[in-house]
Amino acid sequence: MSEPHPRRAAVTGIGVVAPNGTTTETFWKSTKEGISVLDRVTREGCEHLPLRIAGQVREFDPSAAVEERFLVQTDRFTHFAMTAADLALDDARLPRSDTDGAPFSVGVVTAAGSGGGEFGQRELQQLWGKGSRFVGPYQSIAWFYAASTGQISIRRGFKGPCGVVAADEAGGLDALAHAARAVRRGTDVIVTGSTEAPLAPYSVVCQLGYGELSTVADPVRAYRPFTSAACGFVPAEGGAMLVVEDEDAALERGARVRAFLAGHAATFTGASRWEESRHGLAQAVRGALDEAGLAPEEIDVVFADALGVPEADRAEALAIADVLGAHGRRVPVTAPKTGIGRGYCAAPVLDAAAAVLAMEQGIVPPTPNVFDICHDLDLVTGRARAAELRTALVLSRGLMGSNSALVLRRGTAGAAQ
Amino acid sequence: MSDRITVEELSELMKKAAGVTVPADDLQQQQDSGFDTFGVDSLGLLGIVGELENRYGTPMPPDAERSKTPRQFLDLVNSALLAGA
Numbered sequence: 001m002s003e004p005h006p007r008r009a010a011v012t013g014i015g016v017v018a019p020n021g022t023t024t025e026t027f028w029k030s031t032k033e034g035i036s037v038l039d040r041v042t043r044e045g046c047e048h049l050p051l052r053i054a055g056q057v058r059e060f061d062p063s064a065a066v067e068e069r070f071l072v073q074t075d076r077f078t079h080f081a082m083t084a085a086d087l088a089l090d091d092a093r094l095p096r097s098d099t100d101g102a103p104f105s106v107g108v109v110t111a112a113g114s115g116g117g118e119f120g121q122r123e124l125q126q127l128w129g130k131g132s133r134f135v136g137p138y139q140s141i142a143w144f145y146a147a148s149t150g151q152i153s154i155r156r157g158f159k160g161p162c163g164v165v166a167a168d169e170a171g172g173l174d175a176l177a178h179a180a181r182a183v184r185r186g187t188d189v190i191v192t193g194s195t196e197a198p199l200a201p202y203s204v205v206c207q208l209g210y211g212e213l214s215t216v217a218d219p220v221r222a223y224r225p226f227t228s229a230a231c232g233f234v235p236a237e238g239g240a241m242l243v244v245e246d247e248d249a250a251l252e253r254g255a256r257v258r259a260f261l262a263g264h265a266a267t268f269t270g271a272s273r274w275e276e277s278r279h280g281l282a283q284a285v286r287g288a289l290d291e292a293g294l295a296p297e298e299i300d301v302v303f304a305d306a307l308g309v310p311e312a313d314r315a316e317a318l319a320i321a322d323v324l325g326a327h328g329r330r331v332p333v334t335a336p337k338t339g340i341g342r343g344y345c346a347a348p349v350l351d352a353a354a355a356v357l358a359m360e361q362g363i364v365p366p367t368p369n370v371f372d373i374c375h376d377l378d379l380v381t382g383r384a385r386a387a388e389l390r391t392a393l394v395l396s397r398g399l400m401g402s403n404s405a406l407v408l409r410r411g412t413a414g415a416a417q
Numbered sequence: 418m419s420d421r422i423t424v425e426e427l428s429e430l431m432k433k434a435a436g437v438t439v440p441a442d443d444l445q446q447q448q449d450s451g452f453d454t455f456g457v458d459s460l461g462l463l464g465i466v467g468e469l470e471n472r473y474g475t476p477m478p479p480d481a482e483r484s485k486t487p488r489q490f491l492d493l494v495n496s497a498l499l500a501g502a
Contacts, residue, residue: 068437069456070436071436133470133471136464136467137467141460
């Protein structure tokens with residue numbers, strides 16, 4: 001059992017189903033060009049609700065992506081998850097023929113914040129419209145947070161350690177950290193990430209009570225964090241899955257090591273207590289840096305949480321300054337989610353995916369729709385910025401009070417491949 | 418409506434309740450294959466039983482949802498329908 005060196009958690013595959021692209025390539029192209037796809041909510045039954053703008057995944061045909069029985073048995077958020085997992089495994093060049101031979105070496109860890117709202121709404125309408133005998137049995141699993149982990153593992157025949165993190169939006173980063181720990185403890189591969197589908201009418205109504213939700217009807221003004229015009233956040237659907245793998249196992253099979261999950265920490269400071277999130281977020285960053293063995297000055301780019309609530313934006317800017325000191329005013333900070341919306345647990349996973357791509361290509365993507373920063377940050381706006389990026393820090397906070405920080409290091413595959 | 422549940426109706430219900438498509442002719446040929454070989458799990462079978470109960474307005478025997486094969490299932494539900502008629 002003795003190892004020549006500690007096992008390291010490498011990212012070898014990325015799969016994205018996002019409002020600005022349903023492949024990793026289109027997502028990254030839109031992200032680095034700073035294209036905003038925020039637009040009117042057009043989902044059936046949502047048109048009259050006070051939430052006007054969101055990041056919808058418009059270019060997604062579930063029947064082309066997953067088998068018929070999963071269309072009947074699972075919710076849209078699981079359709080996204082299965083699709084993103086397929087894309088990530090393809091990207092990692094880890095086909096079913098490889099994993100079938102060692103099913104216990106592959107596990108799944110996802111995070112979810114809103115569950116299967118569309119499926120749940122349909123069945124609840126049956127319950128109250130026709131009676132309990134008309135509720136289908138798949139309701140018992142389809143709308144649970146755990147559904148995507150379970151269905152991905154069943155569909156792909158994975159029997160390794162599985163988990164579900166239900167820890168608020170920041171849980172997206174916690175899931176990646178959970179995956180990294182599973183890999184360090186001995187599992188070769190974990191398929192991990194988060195997808196959400198919170199734009200069914202029932203789910204939207206559940207969000208209307210959030211004071212932080214933006215109900216501004218203009219797509220270019222609805223979500224502008226770090227500005228004096230900040231008016232809340234815009235929700236989104238979609239997400240990303242990553243293949244996280246033991247570095248040695250990855251190299252042995254000739255896979256590309258695209259990045260390392262180097263450090264993570266999480267804290268809790270209470271629901272909507274944004275001023276206090278400053279200290280929680282700062283502590284999470286310290287913990288993540290400590291685990292990664294990095295000094296604050298070694299962070300090359302920050303993917304901000306960027307909630308878009310003035311008090312929360314101030315707390316985040318101060319948290320960055322608290323930990324990074326003077327470096328915090330120089331390091332490029334970005335929030336590409338202003339172009340696609342905030343997909344709850346999926347939001348920081350999309351940021352982690354973008355961070356890997358940014359490090360590979362030496363490009364910091366911009367923050368769409370945001371100009372005139374009113375905080376002491378070097379926020380990348382307008383257009384992408386070229387930079388040598390060896391490390392990235394991804395920040396996330398949840399509306400219920402969780403704070404997480406994840407440090408990624410650039411992989412060994414290099415930009416040339 | 419026939420008072421017997423046919424292979425055709427079972428095929429239709431498998432598609433509706435579990436999302437599993439097996440043409441009636443194939444199902445006819447493979448009546449002794451396990452539901453699991455078609456990809457119908459226990460929740461799927463439970464959904465089929467629920468559909469039948471709503472459709473015929475009569476409870477199905479408790480063992481129906483534990484049937485292993487289409488033949489076993491059809492025998493059980495049809496004997497219940499006959500008894501109830």
